[in-house]
Amino acid sequence: MAKFNPWEMACSQLDTVAQKIGLDKNIHAKLRRCKRALIVSIPIRMDNGSVEVFEGYRVQHNLERGPAKGGIRYHPDVSLDEVKALAMWMTWKCAVVGIPYGGAKGGVVCDPSKMSIYEIEKLTRRFTSEISIIIGPEKDIPAPDVNTNPQIMAWIMDTYSMNIGYSAPGVVTGKPIEIGGSEGRLTATGRGAMFVIDEALKYKKIKPSDCTVSVQGFGNVGSATAQFLRELGCKVIGVTDVSGGLFNKKGIDIPKLLEYVKSSPAKSIKGFSDGDFVSGIEKANEELFNLEVDILAPCALENQITSRNAAKIKAKIIAEGANGPTTPNADKILHDNGVMVLPDILTNAGGVTVSYFEWVQDLQSHFWRPEGIDKELKRIMTKSFADVLAIAEKEKCDMRLAAYILAVSRVATAVKLRGVYP
Ligand code: NAD
Numbered sequence: 001m002a003k004f005n006p007w008e009m010a011c012s013q014l015d016t017v018a019q020k021i022g023l024d025k026n027i028h029a030k031l032r033r034c035k036r037a038l039i040v041s042i043p044i045r046m047d048n049g050s051v052e053v054f055e056g057y058r059v060q061h062n063l064e065r066g067p068a069k070g071g072i073r074y075h076p077d078v079s080l081d082e083v084k085a086l087a088m089w090m091t092w093k094c095a096v097v098g099i100p101y102g103g104a105k106g107g108v109v110c111d112p113s114k115m116s117i118y119e120i121e122k123l124t125r126r127f128t129s130e131i132s133i134i135i136g137p138e139k140d141i142p143a144p145d146v147n148t149n150p151q152i153m154a155w156i157m158d159t160y161s162m163n164i165g166y167s168a169p170g171v172v173t174g175k176p177i178e179i180g181g182s183e184g185r186l187t188a189t190g191r192g193a194m195f196v197i198d199e200a201l202k203y204k205k206i207k208p209s210d211c212t213v214s215v216q217g218f219g220n221v222g223s224a225t226a227q228f229l230r231e232l233g234c235k236v237i238g239v240t241d242v243s244g245g246l247f248n249k250k251g252i253d254i255p256k257l258l259e260y261v262k263s264s265p266a267k268s269i270k271g272f273s274d275g276d277f278v279s280g281i282e283k284a285n286e287e288l289f290n291l292e293v294d295i296l297a298p299c300a301l302e303n304q305i306t307s308r309n310a311a312k313i314k315a316k317i318i319a320e321g322a323n324g325p326t327t328p329n330a331d332k333i334l335h336d337n338g339v340m341v342l343p344d345i346l347t348n349a350g351g352v353t354v355s356y357f358e359w360v361q362d363l364q365s366h367f368w369r370p371e372g373i374d375k376e377l378k379r380i381m382t383k384s385f386a387d388v389l390a391i392a393e394k395e396k397c398d399m400r401l402a403a404y405i406l407a408v409s410r411v412a413t414a415v416k417l418r419g420v421y422p
Contacts, residue, residue: 002301004327006085009075012328014088017404020397026420027412031091034084035102036060042108043121054123057109058141061087064414067138068104069094069352070128071145071174072152074120078107082302086145089323090352093345097384099356104140106131107197112147124152128159133394135160137170137363143355144174144220146301150186155177173355182358183370185351189321190224192350194232195381196342197295203389204316204340207233212293214238214315216285217300218269221321221348223258225297230254234295238288239298243268245284247291248275263335274367289313298325305330313339320344335398343388345399345407346388353380 011032018028043056050173054283057080060068070090073083083105091103108127109213112120134140144153150198153175160171164321169180175250177183201208218241219359224234226315235251246252246269270277278284285304291295292314298304310330318334319342320326326334326341354377361367392402 004306005081006302006324007081007088009302009324009327009408010085010088013400013404014408016328017401020395020401021405021409022362023399023408023412024416027415030415031088031408031411032063034061034087035063035083036134037080037379038131039080040127042123042126042130044119044126046119047116049396054104054110054127054131056127056345057083058106058134058140058142059083059087059104060134061103062411062415063102064411064418065091065095065102066100067102068140069101069143069355070104070106071143071351072106072108072148072156074108074110074112074123074147074152076109076111077301078109083107086323089345090415091354091411092404093349094166095407095410096345096403097353098355098378098410099380101141101251101352101356104142105145106142107145109388120152121155124155125159128156129163132160132163135171137168137298137359141170141359143351144171148220149220150174150176150181153181165322172253172357175358180362181359182354182361182373183368184218184373184377185226185354185358187224188354189221189348189351190226190228190374191374192353192377192381193221193225193297193299193319193321193347194228195350195378196315196385197229197297198232199382199385199389200317200319200340200342206294206316209233211235212237212291213297214288214291214293215293215321216240216288216296216298216304216325217322218257218261219299221351222297222299223254223261225299225319225321226252226254227258229297233275237293238291239269240281240284240288241269242281243270244280245269245278245288246272246275247278247287258403284336291315295319298322303327305334307333310334311337313337315339317342320347323348331398331400341398341400343403346399346403347383349384350377350381353377
């Protein structure tokens with residue numbers, strides 16, 4: 001079987017919507033390429049004295065609607081094509097929720113679980129220095145993604161600030177609150193996903209208290225999504241992470257699991273006493289996807305729901321916390337089976353939305369209260385859901401195509417207005 005290529009998948013999603021809306025062929029050709037891609041080498045002196053050279057990327061897909069925005073991922077499977085796809089998806093995501101950014105993404109090929117905290121700090125600082133020629137508060141603003149966190153964002157902010165000679169908190173979002181981070185950013189992606197799911201449940205006339213949920217991935221996005229859905233009244237009966245899966249038909253105690261993961265040395269769900277544990281990531285995910293649930297939230301990585309497993313999924317709603325978890329072939333199967341897929345570019349846009357709030361606060365040096373953040377996030381997420389649903393109903397298409405119609409049309413309008421330079 002051909003190896004999964006996220007960039008090809010992202011382009012095929014764009015091609016589908018381009019055909020549907022009759023996109024101008026010149027604009028289509030432009031959007032099929034990334035504006036800028038920087039490949040950097042990152043030599044680091046490891047704790048044992050040896051020097052290891054890592055490869056990193058920062059890609060800006062499109063800047064027509066504003067400065068570039070997108071997270072930084074540390075993972076052994078990072079590739080240029082993956083970062084390009086994630087950058088393109090960021091362009092659409094910012095457009096769906098109507099925030100004035102273009103799309104970018106960054107990544108370093110590394111396995112942080114095998115590195116010390118000092119090595120991760122050095123890697124982060126050198127990577128920041130290398131990409132500092134294209135990032136900046138008015139140019140391109142990174143944020144957290146897989147295996148990166150507020151501490152790493154603090155090092156990015158500090159390194160960039162040291163190089164320019166003054167503090168520039170607006171260069172990165174997802175920072176700790178003490179150095180210009182925003183209230184609510186840490187859990188924003190999960191909270192935003194909950195608002196979107198809540199709207200979908202209302203649309204389908206399902207009561208949250210009647211809902212069961214399974215969540216793939218228990219990191220930043222997965223754990224917060226599980227937590228907020230539980231607060232909404234849903235019962236989370238299955239969770240997986242890199243260590244395996246946890247299942248409990250009576251409902252997993254998510255706050256306790258969160259505490260457990262935080263305090264466990266491996267920062268994983270393995271060893272939690274309440275529920276049945278299944279070892280082995282593939283077996284655990286298979287069991288998770290086959291669970292009889294109302295909502296399945298893939299919140300780990302791309303290429304998880306494919307033509308191999310889509311037909312077996314019993315969930316009524318799939319809420320994509322992760323970026324690109326469902327392949328186009330799987331999309332067709334799910335659509336035919338009547339599964340409502342809440343697409344990534346809508347469902348997980350809460351993270352970039354609160355990142356935008358953080359950036360605005362940094363630029364103004366004026367910080368909002370948590371209630372203000374949550375209220376504004378809810379307003380944007382529920383409005384975006386309604387906008388996408390209205391298109392889906394008008395065009396008689398699924399929510400992904402509807403979200404793409406909205407996003408690509410907005411970006412295409414910006415491209416047309418700005419014209420071709422020179
Ligand atoms: P994270 O590093 O905090 O967590 C990733 C989680 O997924 C971990 O629990 C890990 O153990 C688990 N995982 C990895 N591979 C897995 C597999 N094959 N099966 C099951 N679990 C697996 O990362 P995150 O920030 O939560 O990001 C998760 C996804 O959400 C990514 O697709 C990311 O691009 C997307 N996303 C993140 C944000 C954000 O604000 N952090 C915003 C929007 C989208």
